[in-house]
Amino acid sequence: MDETGEIKEGEKMKVDDVVNRIKERFECEVKVKEIPCGAKKIKRTHIFVEIKREDFRKFMELLFEIQDYPHFAVISATDLGEQMELLYHFTIDYGKQNDEKTISLRIKLPKNDLRIETITDLIPGAMISEREIHEMVGVEFIGLKDTRHFFLPDNWPEGKYPWRRDETFPNDMLNKLDETWKEGDKNE
């Protein structure tokens, strides 16, 4: 991309190129999902990549090679029982007609070691999402400077994670929201 935001034709990247570049570097599973839409059946492309936790930062480097500023959308988390799955949603090649692709980066973390490096040093905009995952499912982001609660109140009990499906789910708080604020709480 040049200064004015105009995109040169030559920079367009085929889906296969992206997939090949990922496969060259990493031992991973890449799924491509193409969905036709509208009367002209133009395809929109979702790329799902599953990688190991150790390769995470290296993958981020690759992403930055593909695009100057890969757009970070959000992290979604799924509780799979023994594992916690994090899905980083990125989009690349934005700003070009019909040419954007989503890259969803899947990382599975064992429940007893929920740790992963932060990406806020590369993409500061990821801060809110990392703080959210930190408070909702209890993943520790190594290097995340600001670990205060963002969506949950400050006096939220420690070790309770509302998006998990195990014993840390705050069952005793269901339907008792009025009781979460107690007299004399610091943030009343």
Place this chain on the structure above:
Amino acid sequence: MLTGAFEVIWYIAASFLISLFAIPFGLLTKGIDRKLAAHMQWRVGPPVWQPFWDVKKLFQKETIVPEDAISWLYNAAPILCLASTVTILLYIPLGPFPPILEGHGDVILILYLLTIPSLAMVAGGFASSSPFASVGAQREMVLMMSYEFPLAATVIALVWKISSLYPQEAAFSLTAFARHPIWNIMGPFGIVGAIVLLIVLLLVTTGEITKVPFDIAEAETEIAEGVFVEYSGRNLGLFYLADAVKTVVMSALIVAIFFPYNLSPLLTPNISIPSWGWAIVDFLFFLLKLEIVIFFCMTFIRVSVARFRVDQVVKVYWGYLTLASLLALILIALDVML
């Protein structure tokens, strides 16, 4: 001449009477302003009597004093604000009636008195110990300092003209303006200068009664009513009344300086009614003049522009309006010399 105890009683009664006139009329003016503004904004608006209900409601509500506030100052500020505003009215001629305290003070005194309501608001704002109120109080001070110069320049220019023509008059008295309407004594330069001064004074009035675009001290969407943010109940009601009276004061001042005409000299040859009847006609005409002035300096301006920022307000007052008033001063000086 009145003397002694009788004089004191008369002044007390007069202050009381003038409050009885100024407060309801101020509230009615507010109602008319809201109705007119609403129609100019493509909506219906509240009934004209709405401000009366608002005041009634405020006086019935609980008055809350914040824990950290300096309570004596916090409670005194609204009373001081209303009292000083009513006091100014004692020095201003109301249509056919000369000022009640005629001879006791002049235009300079009025200029000083005009700062007291603002100072009361500043004191109340700082006393309420809220960050919003503090910002509002600071802004009120900035605003006050900004419009003082154009206001003073306007008054001085006109007084100078009158005193140069009629050295026998007590130059700084407002009744001198009534005896010699400025439009009659000005030459061509002076007329232009006077028109400029009238516009300056109208814009200063908008700032004085803190309406958009100069309502930075209240600025609802920015600092949540600023100085009034902590005020409630009776205290807020008093500020509300003071604001209503201040509108009357400022417009009466403009009318006294620029439009001191009465209907009676014009109509007396044709129609014959008793002199008290003429007093009523002139007074009603005076009220009409007030409403017209208020329409231009309040309603019309506030529906047609956006609120300025603090630096822009200062720029407008210290920059454009000061320049304009100095220019008018020069024009009037030319008029005096030629």
Place this chain on the structure above:
Amino acid sequence: MSEHTYSIPVGPLHPAIHEPITLKIDVEGEEIVGVDVFCSQVHRGIEWLGMNRNNPIQNIYLAERVCGICNVCHPFCMVQAVEDASGIYPPERADYIRAIMAELERIHSHLLWAGVAAHEIGFDTVFHYTWALREKVMDLIEYLTGNRVTKAIMMVGGVRRDISEEGKKKIKEGMQYYLEKFAKIEDIYLNDPTIKMRTRDIGVLTREDALRLCAVGPLARASGVPKDVRQDFPYGAYADYGVKAITPDTYNGEIHADVFDRIIVRLLEVKQSVDIIKWAVDNLPSGPILAEKNLVKLKMLLKKAEGEGIGRVEAPRGEDIHYVRLEKGKDPYLSWKIRAPTYNNVLPWIPMLLGGQIADVPIVAASTDPCMSCLNRVTVVDEKGRKYEITKEYMHELSVKKTRRLMRNANRSF
């Protein structure tokens, strides 16, 4: 931080910020030297409900209540994700009706925003005027869907209501109305000196910052990033139309990346939406509007389905993204993540506000168009001495009557 610094809390209850979010602003005099954002006021746990309690059909209506204003894009986005996951794709006609609804929403949302922005800078006349113009599109929406606000039009594999020939005529009339009024709105917002005074070079978000902080929607576009999901990643009927992202340089050839540029972008998008709607109405394909008409069967299909899908929609405020994962044999989703546009547009507040004045806070915060829901209507009325209470039932009755009246008068211009 020096000793002259003190902090002002803006929100959660503040006339300028209409939603529960807190900005802690450190100021020195009038200048802003520090900004911090807090949410944690009202988290409604919508994703949790979708993952633990509701079935997918119920979730459509839940998604509609994520935001009162973006009540098409959230369900749109969610059904897209569910369709991807389950393979139940909508017919073409449904695609076009969805696009029409989404664009009507964009018109009303942008006009609403423009009004709010005018109010934030104290220009109430423009605020009332813009909102009065907005009533036309609200009436149109009510006529087409039966509701002013929550439209309840989306369904997995299609839409719930068709657009009749009369409806087409009314939409075209409405669009003509906006084309006529557009010149006036443009003149008010882009030529008024006081609006320019308050918005030009205020709240600048550089292109670099917009990219780094992942800004989306009109905010990013005003900073010169031509990013629009409808253009980059077209879905439904937009793939056929070929939307072009609007950046302020299309208007006057320059990018200041300030609040004024955001006004330009949004106003031009209103015009763009009018064009898209007119095109979609003219090219509306015939055919069914639902892939699976039988709701019970649809529900069973969704229960059996397994897979994951990502829905992306360009909401009026920017890119909206939903991730849905279906689990075989269970009604609630295994996973559901909603990423509303404001989620990404909150962090850019910090560079935009730093160095500004307190007076800029409302308009800068509003310039990202933070999402809010405003659904309250009047409860007690005292008119000419008569006192009566408007209950929820009475309100409902009145609304039904009004909708019927609109339907009846469909032939007449409204």
